[in-house]
Amino acid sequence: MTPTNAEVAEADRQFAAWMRGNLARAADHFAVELDGEPVFGWRLRSIGTRVRDASGAGYWLRVVSEFPQWAHGEFWTGNTDANTLPASLPKPYVLGYFEWNERDWRHQRAELSTLLPGDPCSTTDAPTTDLNPSSTWWADLRRTLATLAATPTLRTHADQQRVSRRIHDTFGDHAESHVEQWETVHGDLHWNNLLHPQLGVLDWEGWGRGPAGTDAATLLCSSVLNPTTHRAVRSAFGDVLDTPTGRVAQLYATARLLHRVEMDRRHEFAAALREHASTLLNG
Template sequence: MGHTAAEIADRRFADWMRGNLGLAAEHMAVSVTGDPVFGWRMRSIGARARDDSGGDRWLRVVSEFPQWARGQFWTGNADANDLPETISRPHVLGTFEWGDGRCQRAELSTLLPGHPCSNTDIPFTDEPMPFSWWSTLKDTLATLAGTSTSRVHADQDQVTRRIRETFGDQAPTHVERWETVHGDLHWNNVLCPEFGLLGWEGWGRGPAGTDAAELLCCSLLAPATYVAVLSQFRSVLDTSTGRVAQLYAAARLLHRAERNRHHEAARALRIHGRLLAE
């Protein structure tokens, strides 16, 4: 059975990204020891690696067109090195950039224990977590919220535009409180059984409750997990800004789900957003 032109192009791009990972490993003097893992739409590739001292690391390469390979999103993971040490996250040990029509950025980071709570952003099944895990998550988000930064995850114009494009002009958009947020808190970026947070590209100032709102929206297909998130973060999710944060998170996730043809997630997100917008 033959392959479509899109499938052939994807295969070639995946092979090219594997080559980029090998080039980065050679430049940064590490050996790739794990199977490569691709990020969203093969924009990035990462794998376990080992340095000369025998230390386990994580090597990641992201590729972008030149117009996107700049600004705070491009350096977010390294910028997160300046966050309080009590926030469990990878520390970027070194970077390497090069270009060949596209721009590549390699980051060598510390490797956290544990594994992602889900292989997907929006899981279909529940993953029960102990009280201590939820407590650490809440403490981490509280510490992050109170951290000063000039980075911006989303401003009022971005929030308003995204919500109204998706849920209409009648949906509430005004943000009363702002805080520092992770900005991409889905279940594939959260580690267990030992807590940790991955994916710091987009962190910065955003609506209060953004992270709780996104985690709730990423739990719509896992009922017990949805109830657990709601019970842990009800105090912020039930505020006016918390509802706006949910609409913003639902709109962002809906766009991603539709592009990935995740129809069940898209349907649940649209319903959730419409209920909030009434």
């Protein structure tokens, strides 16, 4: 029997309250105090907020909750693994982590990280209003992604099999999916994971080797609801996007985002993504 909207809302309310309790438990473990209104991740899977220690120093505390069968592997440890990346990258550094089980139902992981300056560029992954980062910000983003791309790693964001499966399942077997060039990518570079006015890059769960141009492609696809921002991304990364692998990266990013937004019934975003894919497939 399909739950009603009211039943879904009540379940979400209860889960959010439980996640707040997980955040409080993590704060006790790290001996810090919550110092802001918590923010939730996709489908309430994670919760995070600013915290401070006894000296008043500020940090970021995040708790992610997952079913036990998924609470392992590279995605689970991505933020901590990212501590090995070059120190020049404008990213948080995980100072410590703490895991615990909720019987056999859920597994939690708390991470205490350094706090970056600035605010998210958008409160959503795909903004509808204009964003106006400075030319310095765009240059810093280019340098950051270039440094990341050249950093060797054994982690995998997406291999050829995954890229082909995503693209073909979404757009059909006729769609081009062969990747000619690979690099290290962030993997989820949308506007809510970027800070301004000083560049900062958040959420490193899924970083690893992937198609060259994956990050530029993801940012472009996350801009399809705002033509001005979309043009700005294309202007900044046209040389990356307008390559054979860059076009495959766009199809992969579109397919990956479509899977999520269609689950969430974000119809306007889904329609814009399909229109973007159509230009790639028919161009």
